[in-house]
Amino acid sequence: MKTLFVSYRVTDLDRSLDFYTALGYAELGRVALGDGAHLVLLRFPEEPAASLELVHRPGDGQVDVGSGFDHLAIQVEGLTATLKRLAKAGLRPGALQYPGGPGGPKTSWLTDPDGYRIELVEWPRSHGSGITPEDFA
Known part of the structure; x- marks a missing residue:
């Protein structure tokens, strides 16, 4: 599957x-x-x-995003440049964050027009693509 x-x-x-x-x-x-x-x-x-x-x-009316959904995570290359491009396009991404410390992933958050949260993630160069069992060792 x-x-x-x-x-x-x-x-x-x-x-x-x-x-x-x-x-x-x-x-x-x-x-x-x-x-x-x-x-x-x-x-x-x-x-x-x-x-x-x-x-x-x-016909179903307004969307209610408070149903338990938390967020969508999207992997990006070059988060700083991505944030500049998104701001230029009229989107409002949040500040650059380092949730795992300076050697960990870089992240930023933005919200779509209906209130769905999106996490943009740039992995460190030494990290593979996506989250694998090795991330929990």
């Missing part, structure tokens, strides 16, 4: 697509569900398949 993608319900599809394309996602495809509802699948250009789905059901 493997995780295919994360799915977010969004209030305003155009506003959310503007946000996620500014973040770096590209639209892979969309499905009209009727009554103005849509599924839009996104991926980063270097990903082989979809990694995020936006679900827009206007």
